[in-house]
Amino acid sequence: MGKIALAFLLMLMPFGGFAMAQESVRIAYIDTLSGGGASVGVARLKAFQFLAEDVNAKGGILGKKLEIVPFDNKTNAQESVIQAQKAIDSGIRFITQGNGSSVAVALTEFVLKHNERNPGQEVLYFNYSSIDPVLTNAKCNFWHFAWDANSDVKMEAITNYIKATPSIKKVYLINQDYSYGKSVRAAAREMLAAKRPDIKIVGDELHPMLKVTDFSPYVAKIRASGADAVISGNWGQDLALLLKAAGSSGLDVNWYTYYGVATAGIPISLKQVNLNHKVFGVTEGIANVDYAPSREFEKRWRAKYGEDFVLFAPRQVNEIRMFAAAAEKAKSFDPIKIALALENMEIDVFDGGKGMMRKEDHQFFQPLYVASFGELKANEPFDEEGTGWGNTVVAKIEAKDTLTKTSCKMTRPQ
Amino acid sequence: MLELVIISALNGVLYGLLLFLMASGLTVVFSMLGVLNFAHAGFYMLGAFFGFQISKWFGFWWALLLAPIIVGLIGAAVERFALRDIHRSGHVAELLFTFGLAYVIEEVVQIIWGKDPVDYRGPPSLDFPAFSIFSTNYPSYKVFMFAVSVAVFVALLVVIKRSRIGLVVQASLTHPQMVAHLGHNVGLVFTLVFGVGIGLAALAGVIAGPILQTQSNMAASLIALLFVIIVVGGLGSLAGAFVASLLIGLIQTFAVSLDGSLASLFGPLSPDAPQFLIRNIWTVTIAQVAPIIPYALLILVLILRPMGLFGTRET
Numbered sequence: 035m036g037k038i039a040l041a042f043l044l045m046l047m048p049f050g051g052f053a054m055a056q057e058s059v060r061i062a063y064i065d066t067l068s069g070g071g072a073s074v075g076v077a078r079l080k081a082f083q084f085l086a087e088d089v090n091a092k093g094g095i096l097g098k099k100l101e102i103v104p105f106d107n108k109t110n111a112q113e114s115v116i117q118a119q120k121a122i123d124s125g126i127r128f129i130t131q132g133n134g135s136s137v138a139v140a141l142t143e144f145v146l147k148h149n150e151r152n153p154g155q156e157v158l159y160f161n162y163s164s165i166d167p168v169l170t171n172a173k174c175n176f177w178h179f180a181w182d183a184n185s186d187v188k189m190e191a192i193t194n195y196i197k198a199t200p201s202i203k204k205v206y207l208i209n210q211d212y213s214y215g216k217s218v219r220a221a222a223r224e225m226l227a228a229k230r231p232d233i234k235i236v237g238d239e240l241h242p243m244l245k246v247t248d249f250s251p252y253v254a255k256i257r258a259s260g261a262d263a264v265i266s267g268n269w270g271q272d273l274a275l276l277l278k279a280a281g282s283s284g285l286d287v288n289w290y291t292y293y294g295v296a297t298a299g300i301p302i303s304l305k306q307v308n309l310n311h312k313v314f315g316v317t318e319g320i321a322n323v324d325y326a327p328s329r330e331f332e333k334r335w336r337a338k339y340g341e342d343f344v345l346f347a348p349r350q351v352n353e354i355r356m357f358a359a360a361a362e363k364a365k366s367f368d369p370i371k372i373a374l375a376l377e378n379m380e381i382d383v384f385d386g387g388k389g390m391m392r393k394e395d396h397q398f399f400q401p402l403y404v405a406s407f408g409e410l411k412a413n414e415p416f417d418e419e420g421t422g423w424g425n426t427v428v429a430k431i432e433a434k435d436t437l438t439k440t441s442c443k444m445t446r447p448q
Numbered sequence: 449m450l451e452l453v454i455i456s457a458l459n460g461v462l463y464g465l466l467l468f469l470m471a472s473g474l475t476v477v478f479s480m481l482g483v484l485n486f487a488h489a490g491f492y493m494l495g496a497f498f499g500f501q502i503s504k505w506f507g508f509w510w511a512l513l514l515a516p517i518i519v520g521l522i523g524a525a526v527e528r529f530a531l532r533d534i535h536r537s538g539h540v541a542e543l544l545f546t547f548g549l550a551y552v553i554e555e556v557v558q559i560i561w562g563k564d565p566v567d568y569r570g571p572p573s574l575d576f577p578a579f580s581i582f583s584t585n586y587p588s589y590k591v592f593m594f595a596v597s598v599a600v601f602v603a604l605l606v607v608i609k610r611s612r613i614g615l616v617v618q619a620s621l622t623h624p625q626m627v628a629h630l631g632h633n634v635g636l637v638f639t640l641v642f643g644v645g646i647g648l649a650a651l652a653g654v655i656a657g658p659i660l661q662t663q664s665n666m667a668a669s670l671i672a673l674l675f676v677i678i679v680v681g682g683l684g685s686l687a688g689a690f691v692a693s694l695l696i697g698l699i700q701t702f703a704v705s706l707d708g709s710l711a712s713l714f715g716p717l718s719p720d721a722p723q724f725l726i727r728n729i730w731t732v733t734i735a736q737v738a739p740i741i742p743y744a745l746l747i748l749v750l751i752l753r754p755m756g757l758f759g760t761r762e763t
Contacts, residue, residue, distance in 0.1 A: 073563040211736060241704075242739045247660050247669060248463055251704035254455040255735075257584060258705075271661050274565060282659065284577065284585035302567045303661070421567075 058099040059367055061128045061160070061357075062121035064114055064141070067106035073298060074133055078163075079104050081347060082130070084335060085354045095358045096365070109133065111140035118144055122157055127369050130353065132163025132182070135214055142169060142178045149177055156369040156447075162353050165292075166214055170395040174442035177369075179376060179396045181349040181356075183318060185214065185267065185292070186438045189221040191316045191402045191431045192265065192290050197229040198429075202288070204236045206261035208252065210272055211240040218267030218292070236261050244272060249279035257285050269293045274303040281307025289313040295405045295425045296320055296347075301418035304407055311408035311426065319348035319385030320405050320425040321416035328385045332416060348384035352398065356381055356391065370447055389433060395442035402436055404429040451582040456701045458581075462590055464697025465597035469652035470670070471677040471689040472604060473645025479621045479684030480638055481531070483539050486546040489667035489674060490553035491646045494519050495653025496662045497561055500568035508571035516651040523646025528639045550667065558664045565663040593655050600648065601690065608686065617641055621684070676746045682759020691757060696742050703738035 063082055066075035079102070086100045094100060105121055107114035114137045118129055131141055138161055145159045158177050161169065165184045183191070196202050207222055209215035219238060226233050236259040241252060253276075256264060264287050268276060273293055280287070281304070294300060295315030304313055321332045328348070356379060357372070363379075364371035376391050383389040389400035405425040410417060417424040474488045495515055503511035526549070534541050570589045577585035608614035620627045620637045628634045660666065677696055681688030710730045749756060 240736055242736070245669065245739050247666075248459070248701075250459045251456055251701045254452050254459065254584070255705050257455075258449070258452040271565070271663070271665075275661050278659070278661070282587050282589075299565045299663075302565065306567065306569055306658075 058101040059095060059128075059361070060101045060103050060126045061130055062105055062118070062126045063102050064105045064107050064117045064121065064129055064131045066109040066133050067104060068108055075106075075109075077298065078132060078347060078350065080339060081335075081350050082354070084338065085351060089354065089358060095361050096367070098367075100354075100358075107131070107137060109137060111136050114141050115144045118148075118157075122148065122155075127156070127367070128158050128160065128357070130160040130162060132161060132347075135164045135166035135169070138164030138166065138169055139173060142173060142175060145177045146175045158369045158373055160353055160357070162349050163347065167217060170397040171441045174395050174440070174444050176373060176396075176444045176446050179373075179391065179398070181353045181398045183316075183400070183402055183436065184397060184438075185217055186221050187397075187399070187436045188292050188316045188402070189218065189225055190436050190438055191404060192314075193222070193225040193229050194431055194435060195314075195404045195429050196226070196233070196263070196290065202230075202233065202263045204234050204259070204261045204263070206237040206239070206256050206259055206264045206287075207235065208237070208239040208241065208256070208264060208266045208268070208276070210243040210268055212243050215240060215243070215267055218265075222265050241272075244270065246272065246275065249276045250283060252276065253279045253283050253285050256280070256287065257283075261287055263288045263290060265290045267292045269297065270299075273297070274299055277309060277313060278303045278307050281309045281312075287312075291315050295407050298419070301407060301421050301423065305421040305423050309408075310423075311406045314404055314406045314428065315425075316402055316404050318352075318383070318400050318402055320403060320427065321418070322405075322410075322414040322425055323385040323403065323427060324413065325386035329415070331384070336416075349398075351384040352381065352389060352400070355384075387433070392437075392440075395440040395444075397440065399433045399436055401433050402431045403427050404431070451584065452705055454581055455584050456705050457698070458586065458590075460698035460701035461694060462594055462597075462697070463701060464694035465594065465601070466652055466656050467673070467677055467697055468690050468693035469597055469600060470649045471674050471681070471693050472601075472686055473648045474674055475678040475681065475684055475686065475689045476621075477642055477645045478678060480641055481535070481542060483542045483546070484675060484678075486543070486671060487526075487549035487553060488546075488646070488649055489671040490550045491519055491523055492649040492653040492656075492670065493557060493664070493667040494522070494553060495650025496568065496657035496666065497557055497566070497653075498650065499654035499657050500561075500566050500662055503568070503571075508569075512651075512654055515654045516647040519650035519653075520643045520647025523650075524639050524643030526646075527642035528635075531642070532635065532638070550671070554664055554667060561664065563664050565661045568657045568662040570658040589658065593659070596651070596655055600651065604648075604686065673742060676742045678756075679746055680742075680749045680756055682756025685756065685758040685760070688756055688758030696745070699741055699745070700738055703741050704735050706734040709733045 063079055065078060066072055082102045086102050089095060089100045103121065103126060105117040107117050114131065118141060121129060129141065129145065131137060141159055145157050149156045156177065161178060161180045163182045165182050167184045167186045169178065170180050170184055205226065207219050209219045223235065226235065237256065239252065266273065266289065268291065273291065277289065289312060291313060293315060294313040296317045319328065356376060359381060360372045360375035360379060361367055364375040377393040378391065380388055380390045383400045387401040389398055391398050405427050407425050408423055410424045411426055414424055414426060470488065470492055474485060477485050498515035498519055499511040502514050530545065531542060534545050574589045574592055576588055578588035578591045579586050608617065616627065616632055617637055620634050624634045677692045678689055681692030709732055
């Protein structure tokens with residue numbers, strides 16, 4: 035009896051999935067939902083679901099409901115490919131992922147292969163956060179779209195800021211010892227040499243990734259070098275521990291980082307060691323940007339998930355808005371038509387201003403902000419992680435000033 | 449340069465002392481059980497999180513007192529109600545048990561406190577620079593860590609070498625049957641030693657938590673290093689664990705400060721040398737390989753002196 039019931043259930047299941055597909059458009063969220071990076075992955079998932087609710091409250095996209103379907107890739111390249119196949123088998127045509135460039139490279143290659151082998155069943159890959167420049171250069175393809183500024187673009191923004199700050203004379207580079215850290219360091223050297231040839235690079239450190247528990251020896255070395263500014267692409271505990279060690283030993287330098295503002299876990303560490311407006315970060319938006327719609331959104335978000343749960347990724351909002359706009363422009367959910375509609379599309383980005391998806395490499399360009407973290411100033415309503423401190427915009431870099439060259443040569447579908 | 453040397457030496461010794469707090473318990477428990485306790489670093493993490501929670505409720509000083517005791521009691525309970533029974537099934541079962549326990553602790557910590565680092569701070573009364581060397585502030589909290597570690601080391605040494613309890617413990621480690629026949633409760637001694645060892649690891653967690661990051665993966669990165677220390681020092685030897693901890697603390701700290709590479713020693717390679725492997729090895733700096741130096745040391749010790757620096761038996 036039990037077996038027969040089970041057989042019936044199994045028979046019914048595919049029909050259930052089919053019926054769902056009819057009334058909603060689904061995006062597979064393939065990201066890290068367990069293990070070390072889960073805190074980030076879960077937060078981003080909540081943000082996507084929050085956005086989907088927003089879209090659906092306004093009637094959905096082309097009359098269909100937007101649904102985010104989570105898949106756990108365990109921050110593992112192989113697992114991501116398996117999960118992507120699973121998503122495609124269940125009829126999903128849009129994949130989004132963001133954490134881990136190794137995962138992103140595997141996914142973009144998988145999607146390219148899949149689309150070559152299965153014409154008529156193309157899949158699009160929306161990358162909201164992986165910033166290895168290789169994704170929009172050597173390994174670019176028609177099916178991949180990147181919403182976060184890639185590592186070279188971010189360095190362009192940081193070095194532009196340094197160019198305008200003549201007090202910086204000696205720079206120390208410290209990065210993680212793997213492909214991403216090396217590309218950050220190479221970009222920093224090249225751009226500093228071009229924009230501020232008078233700056234001396236007094237140290238260039240590569241440390242093991244996610245293995246160092248005590249950064250005080252590195253801090254002692256930075257101090258001995260006499261640097262007045264440090265550039266670092268570090269993320270996660272490598273950034274938190276580095277800044278903590280620096281703060282507690284009283285090292286007085288400015289930190290120019292990719293993830294020093296707008297990353298979970300960092301504000302708490304900075305408040306602890308009292309690094310007040312010493313750490314700068316580059317991002318596409320922070321809560322305190324003076325722009326009414328984004329502030330209103332942030333308020334609703336915090337009301338739902340708690341005061342210390344900060345929306346760190348405005349790029350996700352841009353992604354969903356552009357997806358909706360492209361579908362409406364193409365009047366279809368056909369992936370090829372949506373991809374073509376996305377190319378060169380201009381939108382008003384989440385934190386105000388215009389952004390554009392460049393056709394040549396499918397890299398999104400948007401105004402970037404250099405911000406610092408510390409005591410709140412006037413007209414800055416949002417703190418971070420309940421610390422009482424928040425992010426202050428110190429410079430805005432227009433999208434046109436962040437355009438980098440690309441070596442991308444993609445083949446478009448005929 | 450002098451500044452770098454002094455600061456590195458201070459940092460290295462402090463890091464070494466912290467490692468010793470953890471390794472001391474681990475090495476004694478090894479002599480007792482005959483297996484490595486994989487969950488040891490997990491108790492260090494529990495110490496840090498309990499310290500965080502108690503200091504949030506009652507203040508840091510209570511945390512310093514209570515967290516090691518509570519975690520030590522948990523450790524003693526684990527020995528009494530689980531490990532002792534499993535002991536009969538042999539070493540493999542014990543090893544697997546501690547291995548599983550390490551995972552359970554990590555998951556439980558994640559369920560309760562989440563995966564993000566928690567905001568764990570030292571006491572405000574120690575929130576000032578103790579002294580400055582040239583231009584570096586040395587935080588008084590670190591001086592406090594120093595004092596606690598040294599005090600624990602001295603206390604341990606006195607108890608084990610000079611007191612009656614120490615005599616019984618030492619005897620139980622090597623000749624448990626004989627000690628039992630003399631009328632001592634060997635089971636109780638084992639529970640006590642296990643509990644104190646775990647308590648020391650927890651103490652390390654409580655005092656290291658505010659300086660290092662208190663988060664749910666802090667145990668995993670440490671356990672391998674602890675194994676290196678107790679093998680290099682000699683399994684079961686407290687003095688060995690002490691020397692090896694300081695040695696590894698200093699080596700790791702100083703290696704980071706050195707930028708030398710084979711290229712800077714012997715000059716650059718000729719341009720037609722193969723890029724693969726050789727060129728990479730030639731240009732890598734000592735600072736870059738700092739984290740693998742302890743493991744290289746482990747291999748050397750196992751080859752040249754398998755009983756460890758101060759050990760008395762083969763590993």
